[in-house]
Amino acid sequence: MTRTAYSLPTIDLSLWDKRGKSDAAFLDSLRLAAHEYGFFYLKGHGIPLSLNADLLRQAQHFFSLPLEQKEKIAMVHSPHFRGYNRAGLELTRGRQDWREQIDIGSEKAALTDLEDKPAYLRLQGPNQWPEALPEFKKTVLAWQEQTLNVLRQLLEALSLSLAQDKTAFHPVVNDSPYLLLKLIHYPGSQNNEEGQGVGPHKDSDLLSLILQDNEGGLEVELTSGQWLKAPPQPDTFIVNIGELLEVATSGYFRAAIHRVVSPRSGHDRLSAAFFLGAQLDSTIPILPLPESLTKSSIGLTQDPENPLFSQIGQNTLKGRLRSHPDVAARHHSDLLSPVLPKVLDHA
Numbered sequence: 001m002t003r004t005a006y007s008l009p010t011i012d013l014s015l016w017d018k019r020g021k022s023d024a025a026f027l028d029s030l031r032l033a034a035h036e037y038g039f040f041y042l043k044g045h046g047i048p049l050s051l052n053a054d055l056l057r058q059a060q061h062f063f064s065l066p067l068e069q070k071e072k073i074a075m076v077h078s079p080h081f082r083g084y085n086r087a088g089l090e091l092t093r094g095r096q097d098w099r100e101q102i103d104i105g106s107e108k109a110a111l112t113d114l115e116d117k118p119a120y121l122r123l124q125g126p127n128q129w130p131e132a133l134p135e136f137k138k139t140v141l142a143w144q145e146q147t148l149n150v151l152r153q154l155l156e157a158l159s160l161s162l163a164q165d166k167t168a169f170h171p172v173v174n175d176s177p178y179l180l181l182k183l184i185h186y187p188g189s190q191n192n193e194e195g196q197g198v199g200p201h202k203d204s205d206l207l208s209l210i211l212q213d214n215e216g217g218l219e220v221e222l223t224s225g226q227w228l229k230a231p232p233q234p235d236t237f238i239v240n241i242g243e244l245l246e247v248a249t250s251g252y253f254r255a256a257i258h259r260v261v262s263p264r265s266g267h268d269r270l271s272a273a274f275f276l277g278a279q280l281d282s283t284i285p286i287l288p289l290p291e292s293l294t295k296s297s298i299g300l301t302q303d304p305e306n307p308l309f310s311q312i313g314q315n316t317l318k319g320r321l322r323s324h325p326d327v328a329a330r331h332h333s334d335l336l337s338p339v340l341p342k343v344l345d346h347a
Ligand SMILES: O=C(O)CCC(=O)C(=O)O
Pocket: 182, 184, 198, 203, 210, 212, 218, 258, 259, 260, 271, 272, 273
C-alpha cells in the first residue's frame, strides 16, 4: 500500500497477478486499506484508458442533450428504476443534492406473472437508452462488463485477505449480482457558497468503483467532521467499501462516509459510479473472521433510520423505493401503504 500526498492508500491490482494470488504483502495492504479507510485508489486494474475516456465522453454527450430529450428516458417511466433524473430531485440527509444522472443496471428482460412472487423481482428489467446517441449503449455495456470483472477480482482478494476462501462471495456475486452504474453530472455552484453535489452518505452495496474526470470534489470523512479530499489521479479508480461488506465482515471493513462538493461556478464535473450489490435472492453472508481480526473491528455503525434487511432483494427494493418516491408512486403504489410490511411479505 503506497500513500499518496493526500494520504489515501493506493492499491495496485496488477501486483496480485505478478506476485501470486497468496502474496501476503499485497493482501495485507488491501486488508488494511479496507479496514482503516474503506476508501482507496486502485491502479493496475487493466481497464484501458481509452475505454474510460469513451465512457466519460458518452456521458458528456448525454448530459449536453436538451432537457426534453433527456426527460424522454426519465426514470419515472421505468418500473425498474432505470433512466434519467434531473438535478434537484434527490435529497441526502434532508438536503438537496445538485447533480443530474442516469441509472443503468443489468440489461435483462422484465419478468412477468409476478403476482405471488417476491416484490423485489420487479427490479429486473431493461434499461432506457438515449436514442440520439448510437454509441452510448455499446460503450456503457462494455465498460460495465470489464469493471464488474475488476470488482469480482477485488472481492476474491479481499476474501483471501481475511483468511477466507477466495470464493467466499461467489454465491452472491457470480451468477446475477445486482449492478447499478450511475453516470453523473455535477453542475457548478450557483453562488460562492460550498454547494452539495451529493451529501455525506455510505453506499449500500458490497463494493463501489468511481471513475472521475479532472475536476475533483470527492471527499471522504475519516474521523468525524474531518474530510479528506480524493482528487483524481491518472489512470486510477476510487474503490470504496459498501454497507453490505461492512456487515459481512462484522464491521471489520469500513463503509466510509463520502460526499461530493459542487464544482466552482463556471466549472462542472462528470463521474461514473458503479455499485456492485449482491444477488437479489440471497442473504448477506457473514464471514467467520479469525479473532485476531475481529478484535480490531470498529463495529457496525448502522443508520437507525434506515435499517438494513439481511434479505438482499428486500433491502435493495427498500432503498430504491425510498430514493425514488416518484417511481414508487407511479409503478409500485401497491407496496407503499404501508411500505415495509408489504416489502417484507415475501421474506
Ligand atoms: O460522483 C462521485 O464521485 C461519487 C458519487 C457517489 O458517491 C454516489 O453516487 O454514491
